[in-house]
Amino acid sequence: MQAADLSFHRSFLKTMFMGLKLGVSSKKMSYQERKRVIKLSANIAMAVAGNGMNWSRALIIRHAKHEKNKVLLRSLLGRKRYESITEPGFPLNFTWQRMIMKRRFRRTNSILRRGAHASNGATARVIARSMAKKRTRTLKSLVPGGESLDDFSLLGETIDYVISLQTQVNLMRLLTEVLSVSNLRKKELDKASREVKC
Incomplete structure (x- = not known):
């Protein structure tokens, strides 16, 4: 032990x-x-x-x-x-950490949205990120x-x-x-x- x-x-x-x-x-x-x-x-x-x-x-x-x-x-x-x-x-x-994370997520999501129509790979990434966010919200509630x-x-x-x-x-x-x-x-x-x- x-x-x-x-x-x-x-x-x-x-x-x-x-x-x-x-x-x-x-x-x-x-x-x-x-x-x-x-x-x-x-x-x-x-x-x-x-x-x-x-x-x-x-x-x-x-x-x-x-x-x-x-x-x-x-x-x-x-x-x-x-x-x-x-x-x-x-x-x-941790307000300041949350603000930094939100900015990062907004930038990443903006890039993904702009390129979402360019290929199926980008669409898959958007879906994966959406699922990850839902799971994160569930985890935060637990x-x-x-x-x-x-x-x-x-x-x-x-x-x-x-x-x-x-x-x-x-x-x-x-x-x-x-x-x-x-x-x-x-x-x-x-x-x-x-x-x-x-």
Whole structure:
């Protein structure tokens, strides 16, 4: 296991356990509320482990928009970090990069349109570019904070986000298995203890 992977795992599990301890401590919580808190804790744990990436900050901001998430978020992130990420002026977009990319796209599209009638090859390029744009828009809608990214930044963010999602799934599965074994052993010990008393 690489050092970066180990660091991600440790950060994720630490934040996840803290979220479960803080958010699911009340016995009065409904099943749906527990489910919501577990999902929130998993997402924030992933965002904290993905520290520094645009998608991780965007994911925290998305959850912070809901009033009922704010207490848990402040506890997991710490007040200063929470406020620095969620304050209105936090830089999530790359306006200047977008402007450069738009100019490039306009120039390229203009050239392609002028030569589109010259050959079938040019027409194919126009169609390919149109399809690529549609796929890029779809990708931007799937990656948190993707709407503010230029195409080059989007690729790196997408790769990191997908890897983080896969790691989240693997760690949650492992956590479920460990807790299941722990509960099973507890039941066996309780049963053995009752038999000894009898």
